Amino acid sequence: MSDPTRPRRAQRRVPAVWMRGGTSKGVFFHAADLPADAAERDALLLRALGSPDPYGQQIDGLGGATSSTSKVVLIAPSERPDCDVDYHFGHVSITDPVIDYSGNCGNLTAAVGPFAIEEGLVHAQEGMTEVRIWQANIGKRIIARVPVRDGEPVVDGDFRLDGVPWPGAAVELSFLDPGGSAEAPLLPTGRACEQIEVPGVGVLAVSLINAGNPTVFVRAADLGLDGRAQRATIDGDPALLDRLERIRAHCAVRMGLGETPEAVSRARPATPKLAWVAPAADYRDSTGASVPATRCDLLARILSMGRLHHAFTGTGAVALAVAAALPGTLVNALTPWPGGHGVRHVRIGHPAGVLEVGAEVVPADAGWTAHRAIMRRSARRLMEGRVLVPW
Structure with a gap:
């Protein structure tokens, strides 16, 4: 007292x-x-x-x-x-x-x-x-x-x-x-990839994954992007950011994470994350250093609180690694894998360089389950x- x-x-x-x-x-x-x-x-x-x-x-x-x-x-x-x-x-x-x-x-x-x-x-x-x-x-x-x-x-x-x-x-x-979580399973809609119509944007192919954090994956090409973008380009385009938030909010409702897109944008800015992926390619990181395509398995960018993340979120990396190991997802299509047991590692080319993360996905009665994901940080x-x- x-x-x-x-x-x-x-x-x-x-x-x-x-x-x-x-x-x-x-x-x-x-x-x-x-x-x-x-x-x-x-x-x-x-x-x-x-x-x-x-x-x-x-x-x-x-x-x-x-x-x-x-x-x-x-x-x-x-x-x-x-x-x-x-x-x-x-x-x-x-x-x-x-x-x-x-x-x-x-x-x-x-x-x-x-x-x-x-x-x-x-x-x-x-x-x-x-x-x-x-x-x-x-x-x-x-x-x-x-x-x-x-x-x-x-x-x-x-x-x-x-x-x-x-x-x-x-x-x-x-x-x-x-x-998966208390809110939604690994595949919230039961599909590894599906078409969703977003007012003002159109119809997009999306993979909705709940691993690490709920995450929406889209193809960079479907957004008119090539996967090499840096923060100044994305954050300096208000029209693009608005379009990306529309996609994120509508997908959140589809995942069962909100009643309306407006409610998601207002009260749930952190999740789900929205990421876009593209085939591996040569690019320059945020320091200007060259990153050869051979260093990564794919390019990916992710939004965090309405802005492009300067690297790649940890939980987004978990979701991406799980998606890479799941047959039928947009991420898996860019990183084909014959399957098998054990942890599958994927190298993500992001704005600041390359991040490697591993995930183990195994068949289950209802489809698939993510057994574990592994990454290293300091x-x-x-x-x-x-x-x-x-x-």
């Missing part, structure tokens, strides 16, 4: 850690340090990141004014016997008072294990520490294998991740049973202390 005789501070001080995971950054909190009331909690988180900001800069908060840097993570000890920590992810809108909890962030998942170890939630095992994570947004288990030295997560190493300028230590993530604690929030 607060002391009524103590002078009221102008700002509330909340313990927090700023972390990079993969190609994203987010502010990590212990759930117990936040208000128990969800509305009060979200109001505090929005203010901490500087949202909503009509100028789009999050200048009065910790958000970085991009979809990759406007994120929060809530961590708590897990009550599940098969998990160590519960991980809740929130994608914070920059311009609107909205935190979307409908999906996971695969990139920041890489930072959950190191955070849990450094915060004493998981006992460090020298060499390699396994952290069992319950992803509360989508109700899935994830195993993170974190390299440890002298009781602390290792941050230096020779693992390079395109989109991150310095090498680091690889954190291996195993997404267990990543296909992560690092950037700052620790207290977030100050006017309150």
Whole structure:
């Protein structure tokens, strides 16, 4: 209970850690340090990141004014016997008072294990520490294998991740049973590919996949694109962005994730993701470096919170890898595979370079099931202390 005789501070001080995971950054909190009331909690988180900001800069908060840097993570000890920590992810809108909890962030998942170890939630095992994570947004288990030295997560190493300028230590993530969720099965409509009519756009072939996060895949050529586009080209075309959002919102309704396209656009900006794919080809990444077609199996671009992601989302990569292993999908058509057992790896050519991710898809009574997906990311604690929030 607060002391009524103590002078009221102008700002509330909340313990927090700023972390990079993969190609994203987010502010990590212990759930117990936040208000128990969800509305009060979200109001505090929005203010901490500087949202909503009509100028789009999050200048009065910790958000970085991009979809990759406007994120929060809530961590708590897990009550599940098969998990160590519960991980809740929130994608914070920059311009609107909205935190979307409908999906996971695969990139920041890489930072959950190191955070849990450094915060004493998981006992460090020298060499390699396994952290069992319950992803509360989508109700899935994830195993993170974190390299440890002298009781602390290792941050230096020779693992390079395109989109991150310095090498680091690889954190291996195993997404267990990543296909499907409480909202929708692996194939929400039961079809690997189908035609959907979007008002103002026309009829498009789409593959609707629910793995990692719900994701809509379309062919780049059907959008008038070639798969090589960079952020300036896509984000600088308001008419194209509007068309892409129409497609995303209508497909969300088709997937059973919203009542109307308008409701999806308003309240569910984070998921489903929309990605477009194209055959492998030579291109230049965002640094101007040449990426030969031989380095990747296909080209792909993905939207995040209405803008082109500067690399490729982690959960989008999981969905793409699952789709690549599923016969009949648009992704599978670009990366033909004779099938078989084990993890199938696919190399994704994205704006910042190439990302490799693997998935194992096996036949099931009702069609197919995704057994697991595997990828590697690096992560690092950037700052620790207290977030100050006017309150």
